[in-house]
Amino acid sequence: MIKTIIKKGSYQDSVVLMLLTNKISAMEGVSKVSIMMATPANKDIFKASGLDTPELLAAGANDMAIVADVEEEALADQILAETEEFLKNQASKGGSKEADSSVHNWEQAINKLPGANLAVISIPGVYAAAEADRALDEGLNVFMFSDNVTIEDEMALKKKAHEKGLLVMGPDCGTGIIQSVPVAFTNHVAPGRIGIVGASGTGIQELTTIIDRLGEGVTNAIGTGGRDLSQAVGGITMLDAINAMEDEKSTEVVIVISKPPAKEVRDVIVERLRNYKKPVVTLFLGEKPEIHEENFYHAYTLDEAARIAVKLVRGEKVIKDTFVPAVEGAYKKEEMKTIKAYYSGGTLAGEAAMMIRDTLSMGVGLGKKEGFMLNVDGHIVVDLGDDVYTQGKPHPMIDPAKRCECMRDAVDDPSTAVILFDIVLGYGSHEDMAKALLPCIQELKEKAEKEKRRVYFVTTVCGTGKDYQGYDYQKKLMEDAGVLVCESNKQAVQTALALIGCEYEEAEKEIVPLGQTKAKEYEVSETVKRLISEKPSIINIGLKSFSEVLKKFDCEVVQFDWAPPAGGNMELIKVLGYLRSQYTDQIAEANEAVIAKIVAASPVLLDVVPAKSVIKEFEGRKVLLHAGPPIRWENMTSPMQGSCVGAVLFEKWASSEAEAREMLEAGEITFIPCHHVNAVGPMGGITSANMPVFVVENITDGNRAYCTMNEGIGKVLRFGAYSQEVVDRLNWMRDVLGPVLGKAIRTFEDGISLSPLIAKAIAMGDEFHQRNIAASLVFLKELAPVITRLEMDEKERYDVIKFLSDTDQFFLNIMMATAKAVMDGARTIQEGTVVTAMCRNGENFGIRISGMGDEWFTAPVNTPQGLYFTGYDQEDASPDMGDSAITETFGVGGMAMIAAPAVTRFVGAGGYEDALNTSNEMMEIVLDRNPNFAIPTWNFQGICLGIDARKVVEKGITPVINTGIAHKEAGVGQIGAGTVHPPVECFEKAVLAYAKKLGYE
């Protein structure tokens, strides 16, 4: 009976609908189900399937319609309950513990399971090859369930795997057993002394299950993927697997099976097997061998191959099969009855077609045509798993509907005598296919009886007693319904032929001496040997159900919830793959050297002097330094232009704003990025010749860096103000503050060592971008005693000390110069992918990486997000600017958010937990931790060390920068604070450029 459940206004995405369909299909008593949105067009589909009901017709386009053909009325409630439960579970999936134990990138996967030796990949085909390539780079063997991988990619992967001593099973490999662990859609088979290497999924299933039921076992069944024996691929995986099996201790006999291979490849395989140290059985589907050779047997059917292998393992004589179908009331041949065969397994269908063709001497080739494996004289063999039949519907191994439909058509054909079909058990198959098919079979038997026709149903159950569906139970159900159940597909086809009066004969084959060939040595890598001699340790990338089965077999497995790396950008995925496969060690070495320099740096504050005395670029011309990568006047933001005006007035190059702007617009001023002259500047970063700058020397590498002093808060030059008040303050800083600080600092014989000061302040809750108060106070503590003893005007002394104590952010500029000095020392190593500078000019964000020297990689800046002072909002904000991101480059600032819980709210980052999550996330894109600067609130772990541009690109995680937010109009000043991320394009360009430098094309 047909039951309809309408879930009004139920919106579930397509994957959920498909999974729900599978679940309901598997319920006991449900013979057919269809779940779709009840649009008018879909109602036509329901009608065509005989599933149109009044409730369905009344439903609307936004209603989810579940229409099921069930045995009992009560099942409708059960289906509804299952549906509700399923949908509820979908809704709460995200918060489950199990989801949290998954990993999300390769690093996490490898960290969680460092001993992994196999990656199982079931993700969309377009990305599968890249992930398989990555797996090979990580030293893992690969099992590719994914299909839609190009032949070119398959060739490249297999060649690479072979060179690295690894194995690629697939693509489109649905079945495998490794040390008795079923991988993907496989049966639960006893371990034993037979090994299988096969380019055929259901072929492997049929072999392994027959062997199990005959009392032997299979420990390893290696699937190679259907194209492995094509001319293009050349049998790479098959040969490597065959070689590995030769040495594997538990294997005594090997079976090699394939669909029809390319001749040249077949010859290579056969040549290899002639030198095999163990008895081997081959089956190239479609071939009808007439002899065996010594220790080298040639089977015609899967059943024969399995029986020969069992005999060999038992040391028994190999003889032909003595099976005779027990058929009573068979038709005579002259009655010209036909067989209709409907399979869910492609290889089984192929075998049936071959046997029928050969027995009835049909002059047709093997192969699919319009979905038929065979369609001659009324005999039909169909692979219902073919794409032609799976129109957005579940595979026939999990849904009986299509098969039942075909069987009904078959019975309507008066020539039909036998309906032949398979039932495939195991992981990934229907929970109870026998029961699902039963009603249809019973109905059709009754119909045939009424019409006084004999129609036989013949089946084979491809499974074992250990399969969760229960082999014996499935067999009994069928037998009780009057279905002839055979032990193998070959026996089923043989029975079907007998029932139409045709005799299938298996000829006795003579065993001739083995053909002589040259003996050779074959190498097998340790990794592949280990793969098939120990339980695998697996990173499962894709379908969670595979992980669940592996866990049942006590297999070590990590579930990798995959999302496309590098944002799905295939070019970048290839670039990352190129760097990884060709230059991993070289880059690692270079990066290690760079970060070693960062750790070994020894920054010392030596002096405060006029910028022109240390930056020779100021000599003889009007020059202004600016923040960020190179920029032209006309492209500068209003605040930056305002800063320029202020600097021009300060330098007395002009006496009014108008005159200053005229000069700037006329190009009379040369603009140079601070970074190009060993300097950094906050916000607009405008630095002119007479502005005092800190001088920080990195004693370890002997290089120096400079930065202007912090002007304090309010209307200041760095935010674009240029009023007289601003100029006056700049004058004071030039005439009083700078010289006093310079004098004070010079009293320290070796300068002021900054690392201890930074270490102290970070432990006091500074992160050195938005919060510098502790460092500023420690700095004041160092200098105050010295300043009090300088010979100077008392008012000036008071003003200096007052200024230092009022300016909480004073140390920011020292930190910037420190970070610049350290990073510039490190980037003397001109290789690797460590980010050595990050800066912004209001138009573009620019980065440098160690391997590309001075080259900038830029992209348009983002606008910071955060909290605004009262009266201001996002609309008022200036785009991101400033060289202060050098602090994050070094590893503090936003990269050490957790150090300053106090500022997290202020920058809008949330609470402590958010700060911790942010800092932990930043660890995903860095190489190590800097032990010199431990953060108490981070369990005393060191700050982030060495942002790796490759990791940024791969993971799509960009550094977080804590920053002030300037008003977009010059002179207004700071209007808030927040965080900003660099555009990922900067890192993408840098990585691409570096790859090209290393020869990537």
Place this chain on the structure above:
Amino acid sequence: MEVKAKQVSSEFLNMSKEEDYPVHSCFEHGFNLAAEGRLCFIGNKHDELLPYGILLKKEDVKKIRDVVSQGETSFCMDQERQRLVSSGLVIDFSGAQVFSSRYQKDHRMRPQMSLDRIFGFIKDEKTGFGDTIGQIVSGKCGNIEVIRNCFRSRDKEVICHILKKWVGYGPGLTPSGDDFLLGILFADEMFSFLGDSFKAELVKLADSRYTTDVSVNQYFCALQHLFSKSFLEFANAWKERQVNQMAESLKRILLFGHTSGRDIAAGLWTGIQYAEDKWRQL
């Protein structure tokens, strides 16, 4: 709980008023808000930017799933503070980057390019119709020729009859037929080959709720020249003749839904092929 949006659609900002908007539907990666006759997706699926959408951080999507439910939750729009407020959850988009989903037509765009080179790598992908993309585009599936003949037809009755076989047809929340037609509509945005009658009949069917709300929303956005980011990037790459970038955009489109991406790609390729055929006839 308060979450801050990463990006917000300018169309959403321009459209929304100080009103209550109910949650229309919930998914693993976010939810749809019903606002002013549109569905606004708030969440994050592969960082895709959708018309009228608000992009959240992935970690925030996980947090809000327990708080938002279809039919029970509604949000009040606070225009001044740029937030959506419900009991238990505030979505603050005041600091979010603003994006536009509007396709800027460029009349200089020409369909003349090697389509095999651009689309060839997806031809074996199976659509929700059961055929591969390649099979659909090559016209091996009977219905394709029939609908192609409708593109520039003036016979509204016939167009309506044919469209009824596509609109709302197939599995999924956005049935395969709708996704295919979305691909056609975007191809038309790029190269203008659809006649007015075709679009008018499509509008009528959408208006009469002949398919799911989500598909109807898709149609209306498309007819307003609003498309998700991957589409816009595809078109931009076409303009720049950057085949690699076109491929990247297509690969992102393929990730949509279960078969939606492939159905859309089939429609897009079919449409561009049609445009190219017409161009060659000129």
